[in-house]
Amino acid sequence: MTTLTPRNKKMALLCAISFLNLSIFALAGEMKEADTTDNNQNRIEIKDFAFNPQNLTVKSGEKITWINRDEEPHTVVSVEKQFKKSTALDTDQEFTITAGAPGTYTYFCSVHPKMTGTIVVVKS
Amino acid sequence: MSDYISHDQEHDGIDRRGFLQCMAWAGTGLLWTISGGVLVSRTLAQIAKARAPLPATDLSFLQISDSHIGFSKEANKDVTATFRIALDRINAMPTPPSFLIHTGDITQLSKPEEFDTFDEVLKSCRTKDVFYAPGEHDVLTDGGKLYRERYLKSVEGKGSGWYSFNKNGVHFIGLVNVLDLQAGGLGQLGDEQLEWLEGDVKVLGADTPIVVFAHIPLWAVNPQWGWGTSDSERALGYLKRFGSVTVLNGHIHQVLQKVEGNVTFHTAMSTAFPQPAPGTAPSPGPMKVPAEKLRSMLGLTSVQYKQGKTALAVVDSNLS
Numbered sequence: 001m002t003t004l005t006p007r008n009k010k011m012a013l014l015c016a017i018s019f020l021n022l023s024i025f026a027l028a029g030e031m032k033e034a035d036t037t038d039n040n041q042n043r044i045e046i047k048d049f050a051f052n053p054q055n056l057t058v059k060s061g062e063k064i065t066w067i068n069r070d071e072e073p074h075t076v077v078s079v080e081k082q083f084k085k086s087t088a089l090d091t092d093q094e095f096t097i098t099a100g101a102p103g104t105y106t107y108f109c110s111v112h113p114k115m116t117g118t119i120v121v122v123k124s
Numbered sequence: 125m126s127d128y129i130s131h132d133q134e135h136d137g138i139d140r141r142g143f144l145q146c147m148a149w150a151g152t153g154l155l156w157t158i159s160g161g162v163l164v165s166r167t168l169a170q171i172a173k174a175r176a177p178l179p180a181t182d183l184s185f186l187q188i189s190d191s192h193i194g195f196s197k198e199a200n201k202d203v204t205a206t207f208r209i210a211l212d213r214i215n216a217m218p219t220p221p222s223f224l225i226h227t228g229d230i231t232q233l234s235k236p237e238e239f240d241t242f243d244e245v246l247k248s249c250r251t252k253d254v255f256y257a258p259g260e261h262d263v264l265t266d267g268g269k270l271y272r273e274r275y276l277k278s279v280e281g282k283g284s285g286w287y288s289f290n291k292n293g294v295h296f297i298g299l300v301n302v303l304d305l306q307a308g309g310l311g312q313l314g315d316e317q318l319e320w321l322e323g324d325v326k327v328l329g330a331d332t333p334i335v336v337f338a339h340i341p342l343w344a345v346n347p348q349w350g351w352g353t354s355d356s357e358r359a360l361g362y363l364k365r366f367g368s369v370t371v372l373n374g375h376i377h378q379v380l381q382k383v384e385g386n387v388t389f390h391t392a393m394s395t396a397f398p399q400p401a402p403g404t405a406p407s408p409g410p411m412k413v414p415a416e417k418l419r420s421m422l423g424l425t426s427v428q429y430k431q432g433k434t435a436l437a438v439v440d441s442n443l444s
Contacts, residue, residue, distance in 0.1 A: 108307035
């Protein structure tokens with residue numbers, strides 16, 4: 001039987017935390033971060049302190065990518081915490097998620113909260 | 125053009141004409157002073173030539189703001205250099221300020237190495253005491269944890285980092301209005317901080333001069349651009365009974381002033397890059413100007429207090 005040494009305890013804790021994160025993610029689960037290797041048409045440009053387009057309808061399973069064209073950093077944060085928030089996006093940095101369950105998802109820039117947008121996810 | 129007030133209907137030490145004049149002077153890089161009912165102007169060049177100290181005061185301090193260390197785009201590719209120039213100006217002042225107040229956006233992206241650069245360059249400043257209020261750029265990644273660890277060492281920070289202290293009979297209040305911002309909203313102080321503020325000033329006599337400093341303006345400069353604080357009215361309500369309240373903000377990278385009763389609102393220039401005047405561009409953000417013009421649009425703010433005077437003297441100077 002494996003005893004819990006301090007190192008093992010740490011590992012166990014890390015695993016538990018990872019599992020917890022995944023669980024929360026799966027529960028919240030509608031959208032998640034994705035890699036940006038494949039093409040997707042659902043691009044939202046951040047320019048002049050606005051999300052363009054401000055309202056976007058996508059199909060479940062499609063990717064959505066925000067790209068910051070301002071010289072100011074911006075973020076993409078779900079108002080209802082329905083998907084993982086982006087880091088601060090510097091100029092030309094991107095953030096991509098995959099649309100999950102159908103529904104309406106409002107989001108904003110937590111640095112400049114006047115900037116808001118909506119994603120509507122429909123069945124694929 | 126007279127340097128003195130001709131009309132003072134509001135008994136606030138400023139007439140409309142004088143206010144417009146001083147706004148124009150600020151815009152063209154001159155200095156202006158409002159002190160105890162007397163409006164005076166002088167250019168930075170005049171002060172430098174005379175090598176004379178400003179009038180004797182009981183307390184003088186300096187506001188610097190929006191250094192944005194780490195920014196390297198067209199509007200200013202070397203913000204560290206212009207920050208250094210601002211410090212050189214402070215070091216060259218005939219009467220050194222007692223302390224500095226930095227009203228936020230120390231860094232561009234809250235990166236540890238950006239804070240490191242700021243701290244390293246700041247070492248060259250002869251004035252060592254610095255008090256801070258965070259900007260939204262300082263709390264981008266960790267809710268302000270790193271900022272608080274570094275910049276609240278000499279004060280007793282409450283909540284997300286607000287505090288107060290006294291100097292020479294003046295009560296200073298550093299507020300945080302860049303955290304937990306709500307979708308569609310403006311800067312925000314929040315209930316916890318407002319309750320603390322109410323208690324903090326309750327014990328003070330109405331004749332205590334108050335200086336409030338925070339990053340985002342505590343007045344509605346341009347709500348469409350987010351240049352305002354949603355619950356600032358409540359904060360100002362607690363300060364209404366005081367005879368002299370000076371509110372110092374950054375965030376908008378330009379000098380603007382408004383006087384309401386006994387409250388003087390003032391915003392400072394950045395040491396990094398200018399931003400457009402409210403409503404004159406599609407959006408706020410770094411404004412590109414010809415290289416030879418840049419330093420005339422960057423600057424710092426000197427504030428002096430003399431006991432017995434109702435208003436504090438506020439002097440803006442650019443880095444030309």
